[in-house]
Amino acid sequence: MSETGGERPESAGVREVKSAARTVELLEVLAARGDRPARLQELAAELGVPRSSMYALLQTLISRGWVRTDSTGSLYGIGIHALLTGTSYLDSDPHVRAVRPYLDEASQALGETIHLGRLDGRDVAYLATRESHEYLRTISRVGRRLPAHAGALGKALLAESPDERLPEEPYEALTPNSHTARASLLADLAEIRARGYAVDREEGVLGIVGFGFALRYDTPAQDAISCSVPVARLTPEHEQQIIAVMREIRGKIEATARGAGGAPNWR
Structure with missing residues (x-):
């Protein structure tokens, strides 16, 4: 289970992998927004990362089904693979x-x-x-x-x-x-x-x-x-x-x- 408040602790002295942590944080932000899609600048500002890095991360996750975008490519939301993973959690x-x-x-x-x-x-x-x-x-x-x-x-x-x-x-x-x-x-x-x-x-x-x-x-x-x-x-x-x-x-x-x-x- 998650810790109550505060920052996430390192597990058994193992250093956090920053790229993995950033990916998870992005998915959590998108999931929390529900039916309110986000723009690139909003996500970059909320997670404190450069626009170019955020754009590259979003494109990677879009290609794998974890993030979806609209027809203009300017709005982002949680993807269908998040649903499939959540369903697997419940089933298992x-x-x-x-x-x-x-x-x-x-x-x-x-x-x-x-x-x-x-x-x-x-x-x-x-x-x-x-x-x-x-x-x-x-x-x-x-x-x-x-x-x-x-x-x-x-x-x-x-x-x-x-x-x-x-x-x-x-x-x-x-x-x-x-x-x-x-x-x-x-x-x-x-x-x-x-x-x-x-x-x-x-x-x-x-x-x-x-x-x-x-x-x-x-x-x-x-x-x-x-x-x-x-x-x-x-x-x-x-x-x-x-x-x-x-x-x-x-x-x-x-x-x-x-x-x-x-x-x-x-x-």
Whole structure:
């Protein structure tokens, strides 16, 4: 997993290969822009490299399918090979494979949107999702990232580690209900540990309440599942049903996925 904030450390004393690092940084920048393509000058300025070097790198990645460009050759975006690699990550991960059937089970039982997420530094990355059966529903997608402090998945995972490992401020405010101070987040994490699950009441998205449950087949937990519900459809009775079903699903997942059948212990 990525380190929490700061620069990436050298691994076991091995010096970083600058050309490889620059390639990865470029792909990460393009991926983070989503549907906003970038121009050559923007990329060169953001990564602090000469235009000529950036142009050569872009052309190399275009030829290999990692970057795409428009008909004028002036706009750049992430390429299809990034999708193929991301899909391979999901297909090869033993925990994702083990969890998927239980996401289906939770979806069938509750009719709401169900997620599987993984902690990655200060964020949570969505690895799998099952959309709600209802017309009024939350919208999500695999590959989406949200700050860990601002959602049920992330808070459930932050609560699994000691407070001193909590990311440093500032915390981004995604809604007026997001935690922006360390003290308020710490108080919430203490409640999560006592309760056994996290609740996100419109902290990440207005109009959406989430319930997050850490999956403890790793120590500390790196994965969590959640159920997201529009506020307009959340009654006290439905909330209790969600908590009961998700607790049961968590137990089934942990019993099945622990050890992941002798698969590699990925870092």
